[in-house]
Amino acid sequence: MGQILLKLGRSEAIPPIFLSKLTDSDGENQETRHWIHTAKDCGYISEKEADELIEASRHIGRMLGTMIAKHHLFCKKHS
Numbered sequence: 435m436g437q438i439l440l441k442l443g444r445s446e447a448i449p450p451i452f453l454s455k456l457t458d459s460d461g462e463n464q465e466t467r468h469w470i471h472t473a474k475d476c477g478y479i480s481e482k483e484a485d486e487l488i489e490a491s492r493h494i495g496r497m498l499g500t501m502i503a504k505h506h507l508f509c510k511k512h513s
């Protein structure tokens with residue numbers, strides 16, 4: 435995600451490409467949730483830790499959702 439935002443500062447973000455990167459990030463976030471549940475189910479982390487991580491992931495998902503919906507606002511116009 436950080437690399438995507440760095441590209442914005444260098445005017446490299448083209449809306450369809452940026453949108454693709456955001457949707458990729460959202461997919462990775464969903465995969466992370468799966469592994470959090472797996473880690474909890476296998477006893478590697480507690481239920482409390484899993485709940486905290488899942489809530490953080492949900493927050494990230496909401497932020498990504500907003501960015502996906504408004505992706506064009508994050509991209510500089512190309513001349």
